[in-house]
Each structure stands twice: as structure tokens, then as C-alpha cells.
Amino acid sequence: MKRTHRILCVDDEDFNLDLLEALLRPHGYETLTALNGREALAVLAEKPVDLVLLDINMPVMNGHEVCKKIKSDPQLAHIPVIMITSLDSKENKMKGMEAGAEEFLSKPFDQAELLLRIGNILRSADYENAFDYLILALARAAEANDIDTGNHILRVGEYAALLARELGQSEKFVEQIRTQATLHDVGKVHIPSQILKKPGRLTEEEMDEMRQHTSFGAMIIGDHPHLEFGRRIALCHHERWDGTGYPKGLKGEEIPLEARIVSICDCYDALRNSRVYKPNYDHDGALGIITKGDDRMKPEHFDPQVLAAFLKLAPVFDELYIRMKDGEKT
Ligand SMILES: [Fe+2]
Structure with missing residues (x-):
């Protein structure tokens, strides 16, 4: 049976979160939401998450900082991050790459493209997990x-x-x-x-x-x-x-x-x-x-x-x- 993937959507605007949930849920994804970076990290500390969709411009803690925190935490670093931003500048993308984000999409995003990228990333993350799991199984044997x-x-x-x-x-x-x-x-x-x-x-x-x-x-x-x-x-x-x-x-x-x-x-x-x-x-x-x-x-x-x-x-x-x-x- 196919496992349900859980996606954490982080955006400071309720409207955007509703939009993402309405898009993802009919495709079989479970969604969690957070209105800012701090909230997002609190959710990640509580629940296993397969992918993070991250807005960049947010109060409290911006997307780049959240991404850096995720990628420097041994327990979270494996979770892929897609940054969604209305700021389509090269500098923002560079900052995101430095922070370790896997993908970028600019707002307003194309829904089909977002779904495709999510599907691709989760598929390769699943293979990666299975690969790491087998390494450990071999070491244990x-x-x-x-x-x-x-x-x-x-x-x-x-x-x-x-x-x-x-x-x-x-x-x-x-x-x-x-x-x-x-x-x-x-x-x-x-x-x-x-x-x-x-x-x-x-x-x-x-x-x-x-x-x-x-x-x-x-x-x-x-x-x-x-x-x-x-x-x-x-x-x-x-x-x-x-x-x-x-x-x-x-x-x-x-x-x-x-x-x-x-x-x-x-x-x-x-x-x-x-x-x-x-x-x-x-x-x-x-x-x-x-x-x-x-x-x-x-x-x-x-x-x-x-x-x-x-x-x-x-x-x-x-x-x-x-x-x-x-x-x-x-
Ligand atoms: Fe040895």
C-alpha cells in the first residue's frame, strides 16, 4: 500500500495556506500548516514530516532562517524543502540554495508544476530513505x-x-x-x-x-x-x-x-x-x-x-x- 506523505505548509497568510491545502489534499497528501518559522519548527519537533513548502517573507523568522535550521538539525536535515517566493530575485534563490533548499517556485505558482515537483522530490526522498535504511541493515547484519x-x-x-x-x-x-x-x-x-x-x-x-x-x-x-x-x-x-x-x-x-x-x-x-x-x-x-x-x-x-x-x-x-x-x- 502506498504510504501517505505528510507536507508542512508554512506561510504567514491564511489565504495561501488554504490554497495549498485545497490543492494538496485531493491528491492524497496529508497537510500540516504553520503561520511562521517558529511555529514551523515547533511542528517539526512534534511530528514526522516528509516535505516542507516554505514561504520566504514571514515575520518572526524568515524562510531562509527556517531552512537553515532544518538543514543543520541532524533529525530534520533529510526533509526536502521547496521554497515558494514572490521574490523572484537571483539573490533570494542564491540565499535559499545556501540555506540548503532543494527546489524553488515563484508566486503565483503553477499548480500542475508544484504537484509535479512535489511528486518527484518525494519519490527520490523515498529511494534515498530506503538506501540509507539498507546501509544500516547491512551494518547491523x-x-x-x-x-x-x-x-x-x-x-x-x-x-x-x-x-x-x-x-x-x-x-x-x-x-x-x-x-x-x-x-x-x-x-x-x-x-x-x-x-x-x-x-x-x-x-x-x-x-x-x-x-x-x-x-x-x-x-x-x-x-x-x-x-x-x-x-x-x-x-x-x-x-x-x-x-x-x-x-x-x-x-x-x-x-x-x-x-x-x-x-x-x-x-x-x-x-x-x-x-x-x-x-x-x-x-x-x-x-x-x-x-x-x-x-x-x-x-x-x-x-x-x-x-x-x-x-x-x-x-x-x-x-x-x-x-x-x-x-x-x-
Ligand atoms: Fe574497525
């Missing part, structure tokens, strides 16, 4: 063999998105790293569970076998262009900035940025998360090991720029860890 890793993969995705944004990467980069970082350990599906679950340190032979999870991961993900991020992350997330990592011993910027980001996120979360072979640390303990090092981890393992961004955001990492602790919903 690979955990079957492993010790209980709980929300580890989801947290690593969220931390990585935070760092990527702090490092000035595009929203596309941020979204890709958020979803595809979850695949970093997918290659563990090929590693025997007695190694994954072994209490205490691994022997050198067992370590060699364990190290192969990186290459196995890249092999499983393959070479689909939409999964390039995931493949590079799986292959290179144990490489180290100083060249002492595996599988290839890459050094510095030879290591893809997405893998340099995931590396520190994975280490922080592994330190905080209790594992069979080591105790867990609190936030300060984990931070201390990353910045001062211990017998296994050294600050030289991390890209200094990524490390600096991590230190800047460290309190947010702590908050995220607590919010997404195992067994609790995000």
Missing part, C-alpha cells in the same frame, strides 16, 4: 558475530557528521559520512566470533586476522559510486596519521578525510563503550587517552586538524554518548 556493540555504529555516524561539519565540509559530505560511517566494521562478518569475542588481548596471528576486517569491508561494499564513502571508511579507518596503521600503512593526507574523521570517532566510542577485552572510561578518561596516549593509542595517530575539531566539540561528544547510550532510543 555484520554485528551478528560481534560482541554486543549496541548503538556504537549509530554514535560513530553522528560524531563523524559533527566533526565533518566543524571541519567545513559540505552538507552532502556531512550526510554521507553520517550514514556510511556505520559501515566501518562491516568486514567483521568474515572474522571468527571467537576472535571478536575473545576476552583479553589477541595473539599476533589473531591480530593479523582481525586486521583483515578492513579489506573485507571494502570487498563487501564493492565499488558502487554511491557507496564510495563507506568503502574508503571501511578500508582506511584503522590507518594512522603517522603511518603506523593498517592495512596499508598510509600516512597523513594519503588517508581519505572521511576515514581520518571516523578513526577518532571510533576510538573515542570504543574507549567509552565497555568491551569484553577492556574496561570502559568516562568522558575525561577517554579524552585523556586520546590527547596523552597510552600503550596503544597516541595523539600522533590522528590528523591534527581533526583532533583539534574533536577537542573543540568534546563536550558535545559526551552529550551525544549519553543521549545515545546503548539500549536508549535516540
Whole structure:
């Protein structure tokens, strides 16, 4: 059965909202309305929405600001936004694009065109959602063999998105790293569970076998262009900035940025998360090991720029860890 899509219409004029509702409802869409930006954000915090139709000129908070807020909120960023404006200037469109809007229509809009664009956007958003869902399902399947890793993969995705944004990467980069970082350990599906679950340190032979999870991961993900991020992350997330990592011993910027980001996120979360072979640390303990090092981890393992961004955001990492602790919903 086809799912009913829910569209949030935001406009400061009742008349325009009535018009949009009268147009959308007969086509099977469920509609919600808001008279200004603040109201729109309140609705989005309460109810799942599939698409936002956004007026630009509004009191309280204008359309550009609302769009920016939506696109910078990890919980909302995936929702497509169509900006509807009577201001057909290039500058307005540029501002809207900067804010992350997917489409633009100028008032008075052509009804058939609006319906067509809504249909197209929702169709591709549905495919995108299914794609992201399958990535997570694949990452989850690979955990079957492993010790209980709980929300580890989801947290690593969220931390990585935070760092990527702090490092000035595009929203596309941020979204890709958020979803595809979850695949970093997918290659563990090929590693025997007695190694994954072994209490205490691994022997050198067992370590060699364990190290192969990186290459196995890249092999499983393959070479689909939409999964390039995931493949590079799986292959290179144990490489180290100083060249002492595996599988290839890459050094510095030879290591893809997405893998340099995931590396520190994975280490922080592994330190905080209790594992069979080591105790867990609190936030300060984990931070201390990353910045001062211990017998296994050294600050030289991390890209200094990524490390600096991590230190800047460290309190947010702590908050995220607590919010997404195992067994609790995000
Ligand atoms: Fe790994």
C-alpha cells in the first residue's frame, strides 16, 4: 500500500495556506500548516514530516532562517524543502540554495508544476530513505558475530557528521559520512566470533586476522559510486596519521578525510563503550587517552586538524554518548 506523505505548509497568510491545502489534499497528501518559522519548527519537533513548502517573507523568522535550521538539525536535515517566493530575485534563490533548499517556485505558482515537483522530490526522498535504511541493515547484519556493540555504529555516524561539519565540509559530505560511517566494521562478518569475542588481548596471528576486517569491508561494499564513502571508511579507518596503521600503512593526507574523521570517532566510542577485552572510561578518561596516549593509542595517530575539531566539540561528544547510550532510543 502506498504510504501517505505528510507536507508542512508554512506561510504567514491564511489565504495561501488554504490554497495549498485545497490543492494538496485531493491528491492524497496529508497537510500540516504553520503561520511562521517558529511555529514551523515547533511542528517539526512534534511530528514526522516528509516535505516542507516554505514561504520566504514571514515575520518572526524568515524562510531562509527556517531552512537553515532544518538543514543543520541532524533529525530534520533529510526533509526536502521547496521554497515558494514572490521574490523572484537571483539573490533570494542564491540565499535559499545556501540555506540548503532543494527546489524553488515563484508566486503565483503553477499548480500542475508544484504537484509535479512535489511528486518527484518525494519519490527520490523515498529511494534515498530506503538506501540509507539498507546501509544500516547491512551494518547491523555484520554485528551478528560481534560482541554486543549496541548503538556504537549509530554514535560513530553522528560524531563523524559533527566533526565533518566543524571541519567545513559540505552538507552532502556531512550526510554521507553520517550514514556510511556505520559501515566501518562491516568486514567483521568474515572474522571468527571467537576472535571478536575473545576476552583479553589477541595473539599476533589473531591480530593479523582481525586486521583483515578492513579489506573485507571494502570487498563487501564493492565499488558502487554511491557507496564510495563507506568503502574508503571501511578500508582506511584503522590507518594512522603517522603511518603506523593498517592495512596499508598510509600516512597523513594519503588517508581519505572521511576515514581520518571516523578513526577518532571510533576510538573515542570504543574507549567509552565497555568491551569484553577492556574496561570502559568516562568522558575525561577517554579524552585523556586520546590527547596523552597510552600503550596503544597516541595523539600522533590522528590528523591534527581533526583532533583539534574533536577537542573543540568534546563536550558535545559526551552529550551525544549519553543521549545515545546503548539500549536508549535516540
Ligand atoms: Fe574497525
